[in-house]
Each structure stands twice: as C-alpha cells, then as structure tokens.
Amino acid sequence: MVNDISVCVAGLTKRYGERTVLDDVSLEIRRGGRTVVLGPNGAGKSTLLEIVSTLRTPTAGSVVVEGHDVVADARAARRLIGLAPQSNALDPLATPLEVLEFQGVVLGLGKRAARRRSGELVELFGLGERQDTRIAKLSGGTRRKVDLAVALVGKPSLIVLDEPTTGLDPLARIGFWAELKRLSSEGGPRTLLISTQDLHEAEVLATDIVVLREGGVVAHDSPDALKSRVGARILTLTLDTPESTHDLLDAAGAGFVAEPDQPTTVRLALPGDPAVLRAALDDIGAAASSVEELRLTGPSLDDVFAALATPTTPLEKEPA
CATH class of the missing domain: 3.40.50.300 (P-loop containing nucleotide triphosphate hydrolases)
Structure with a gap:
C-alpha cells in the first residue's frame, strides 16, 4: 500500500x-x-x-x-x-x-x-x-x-x-x-x-x-x-560406517546422494516439495541407529551475490 x-x-x-x-x-x-x-x-x-x-x-x-x-x-x-x-x-x-x-x-x-x-x-x-x-x-x-x-x-x-x-x-x-x-x-x-x-x-x-x-x-x-531463489536447503547425514551409508542409499526413497571422498556422508537437496521431506524423514527413521550427525543448511547471501555476478543469472528478472 x-x-x-x-x-x-x-x-x-x-x-x-x-x-x-x-x-x-x-x-x-x-x-x-x-x-x-x-x-x-x-x-x-x-x-x-x-x-x-x-x-x-x-x-x-x-x-x-x-x-x-x-x-x-x-x-x-x-x-x-x-x-x-x-x-x-x-x-x-x-x-x-x-x-x-x-x-x-x-x-x-x-x-x-x-x-x-x-x-x-x-x-x-x-x-x-x-x-x-x-x-x-x-x-x-x-x-x-x-x-x-x-x-x-x-x-x-x-x-x-x-x-x-x-x-x-x-x-x-x-x-x-x-x-x-x-x-x-x-x-x-x-x-x-x-x-x-x-x-x-x-x-x-x-x-x-x-x-x-x-x-x-x-x-x-x-x-x-x-x-x-538461488538454491534449495541441503540435508546432510553422516552415518557410522560406509556399509550403513551404502544400505541407506540402496533403500532411500528421497534421492540421497553420496558425498564424494566422504564414504559416510550423504546429501539431499530439499526443493520445498513436502513429499521429498516426508520421504527423507522416513529414510532417516529407518537408519536412525546408524546416523551420527544431521545438518540442515540453506543458501547464504554469499550464494545470492555469486549468482548475481554473472550475466546469466536466475535473478536477472523479478518473478511475475
């Protein structure tokens, strides 16, 4: 107004x-x-x-x-x-x-x-x-x-x-x-x-x-x-052994991916879809005894600024 x-x-x-x-x-x-x-x-x-x-x-x-x-x-x-x-x-x-x-x-x-x-x-x-x-x-x-x-x-x-x-x-x-x-x-x-x-x-x-x-x-x-607008939140899990990580990746319904060079770490981008979040919670529950650490991080203003530094940025135009 x-x-x-x-x-x-x-x-x-x-x-x-x-x-x-x-x-x-x-x-x-x-x-x-x-x-x-x-x-x-x-x-x-x-x-x-x-x-x-x-x-x-x-x-x-x-x-x-x-x-x-x-x-x-x-x-x-x-x-x-x-x-x-x-x-x-x-x-x-x-x-x-x-x-x-x-x-x-x-x-x-x-x-x-x-x-x-x-x-x-x-x-x-x-x-x-x-x-x-x-x-x-x-x-x-x-x-x-x-x-x-x-x-x-x-x-x-x-x-x-x-x-x-x-x-x-x-x-x-x-x-x-x-x-x-x-x-x-x-x-x-x-x-x-x-x-x-x-x-x-x-x-x-x-x-x-x-x-x-x-x-x-x-x-x-x-x-x-x-x-x-520049990225999704990232859910990161650290498990107790590489075997537990392999089992989670085999059974996961939420699309977890392995972290390169870290055999006990997996990541999942959370795009805001409630179905993805529910599936991730189910996966975490099934592997709860093996989970040693859980982190949820989001994009920062550094990411926003970096995205705007190039001409072909998704923020070039305001959303309709």
Whole structure:
C-alpha cells in the first residue's frame, strides 16, 4: 500500500557524460524496514543513496521521500532525512556534545532545544563519559556512534547510511548493528537505507535487500526469498560406517546422494516439495541407529551475490 512506502524511486537515471551510473532504476522502500543495498564496486550504490539524500540530482526519473520530491521539494525532503556518510566528516577538535549542539542549531532548533536534543542523544548512545572528549581521541566505534547521533538530531523518519561499519573492529561492528536494529524498532516507524559490501552485515541487518549491477536493479526482496531463489536447503547425514551409508542409499526413497571422498556422508537437496521431506524423514527413521550427525543448511547471501555476478543469472528478472 502507498501508506507503507517511505521512498519511491521511479525511472531513476544518472549519467556523467557518456557514462551511465544508474539506469532506469525503480523501487519502493517500505516504511519501518531496514533496506540494504548490495552490489559490486561501480554498481551505483553510493550514487543511489546520494540522490535519495538530496546530495545529487538525477539525470532523469524521480525520488520521493515521505511524499516530497527530492529535487522539486528538496528542503522539505532534507528535513526528513538523517545521513551518516561513509567518510567521517566530524570536526576532530570538537567534542560529541559540541557537534550535536551545532547540528541542532543548523537545523533550526534554537540553542536551548539543540542542547536538550543533544543531551537526549548522548544518553541514547551511551556517550555520557565521552561527551566532552575531542573527536580525534575517540575510538572508531564511538566516532561512528557520534555520526549516527548527528544523523538523528532532526528526528528523521529516514536514516541513510553508506558503509556504516567500515573500519570498525568486530566488537564495535556488533555493537553498532545492535544500535541500528534498536533504532528501527523504537520511537515509531523509522526507515533505514543502508549500503554495504559486507554480506554478513547485510545478513544481520536487512529486512529487505536491493541488489544493483551495472546501474540496474537485478533483485529486490527479503533475504529469505532471495536465498530460496538461488538454491534449495541441503540435508546432510553422516552415518557410522560406509556399509550403513551404502544400505541407506540402496533403500532411500528421497534421492540421497553420496558425498564424494566422504564414504559416510550423504546429501539431499530439499526443493520445498513436502513429499521429498516426508520421504527423507522416513529414510532417516529407518537408519536412525546408524546416523551420527544431521545438518540442515540453506543458501547464504554469499550464494545470492555469486549468482548475481554473472550475466546469466536466475535473478536477472523479478518473478511475475
């Protein structure tokens, strides 16, 4: 429904001379979701986010954020957007509190309101002990928290993050992911639009994924839906002896196959057919005394990304 859409992109094209960076991109971003944009280098991810954020103007097409065209009504759209760019642009000699108060004044809050809002964000992100420390002396994870806090000063309904955890250590990244998930679920519907090349980050954060290649959208769906389109779940059994494995393969009704070079391991692709699953359960039951390990695995976003790397991909077109 229209009321569920935060960002509507229609026929978006961006050219620099003869080079086309975005080519007739159309998509809708759900309000309250965490939409992650994936794609190889040069696919147009940053350009898409910059146009949505009113930092660049399109060659053709339109972007509407919460009912406001980002070109014709850029000022109104900008008030609804909080941007955390890939490169840290904070004044290294300022403190988090100073940066936040300055951003509030820039946004027209007035000094008193800016100070109050800054205090709220310092508390929200646990920056109290560092609020008067110069940015240059903060850790990368803390600086990234300040980046996000700055993006939230104006209480935006859309938060745009370009490569949000680049350069952070693993613990800082995990903490930052938790902050993003909390932000999207607290304080009313808040939409996150995130660009990343980290597939694990996408796996953790995304409720929706947009995949770009060569300036076009080749897939837009939930993570689970994309995974199901590139492969089936795999059921793997490890049995106690090669003889038990041979007996199972002889008697199996579900189409188990031997794993090369592993004489006690068999695998079965589960395409979603209930009859195949029932047959597999019957086979496992018959061989239960010989089964030492059972694993059920599914395709990952790595598989999705690999499938999209070649021109002849099953995700080339959205399903009808």
